[in-house]
Amino acid sequence: YSLLSIMESYHNQIAAILGHGLQNLNNLSSASTCFDCVCVPRISLGDYLARIRTHSDCTDYCFVLALIYIDRLLLNNPGFTLSKKNMHRVILTSIVLAIKYSDDFYLDNEVYARIGGVSLAELNYMERAMLCMMRHELYVNSDLLFNYIESIEIQYQNHSLLIISFDAICFYTVSYTHLTLPTNREV
Numbered sequence: 370y371s372l373l374s375i376m377e378s379y380h381n382q383i384a385a386i387l388g389h390g391l392q393n394l395n396n397l398s399s400a401s402t403c404f405d406c407v408c409v410p411r412i413s414l415g416d417y418l419a420r421i422r423t424h425s426d427c428t429d430y431c432f433v434l435a436l437i438y439i440d441r442l443l444l445n446n447p448g449f450t451l452s453k454k455n456m457h458r459v460i461l462t463s464i465v466l467a468i469k470y471s472d473d474f475y476l477d478n479e480v481y482a483r484i485g486g487v488s489l490a491e492l493n494y495m496e497r498a499m500l501c502m503m504r505h506e507l508y509v510n511s512d513l514l515f516n517y518i519e520s521i522e523i524q525y526q527n528h529s530l531l532i533i534s535f536d537a538i539c540f541y542t543v544s545y546t547h548l549t550l551p552t553n554r555e556v
């Protein structure tokens with residue numbers, strides 16, 4: 370399998386990873402946050418990610434960063450929980466941050482807000498809130514990036530659901546001689 374073919378299907382895999390933990394949750398999170406919407410969105414996580422990918426013209430590499438950012442958000446904020454009411458907005462915000470941090474070109478927040486189905490004011494507020502909740506830690510070192518990519522590759526090869534724990538990020542050391550760090554033009 371090529372890294373490109375793995376990354377092309379990543380939006381469905383991240384939706385499965387994130388959605389797996391939400392199957393048994395009710396529609397309410399423990400405490401209301403700026404990421405909570407009034408009602409559960411009707412669009413599936415996979416379709417929502419596909420919409421963002423199609424209309425934002427971002428690299429697939431941003432989806433890997435977004436998953437890392439969501440893990441950081443949860444690790445730094447033990448009282449924050451993902452729910453059916455906030456998942457779409459958390460995903461949108463983490464992808465916007467990833468795009469701005471890693472891609473050479475990005476769109477105005479007004480465009481991302483329209484793509485994500487939120488107002489510009491809401492997206493701006495969520496972006497600031499997530500940055501603070503992540504302690505402004507957007508940099509991802511290559512070891513962590515390769516661990517996530519390796520996990521995705523294993524999942525893709527096994528055609529099974531990979532569950533990445535949001536409680537702790539514990540990965541094993543692997544040889545990365547067969548993987549190269551993706552550039553904006555490779556994904």
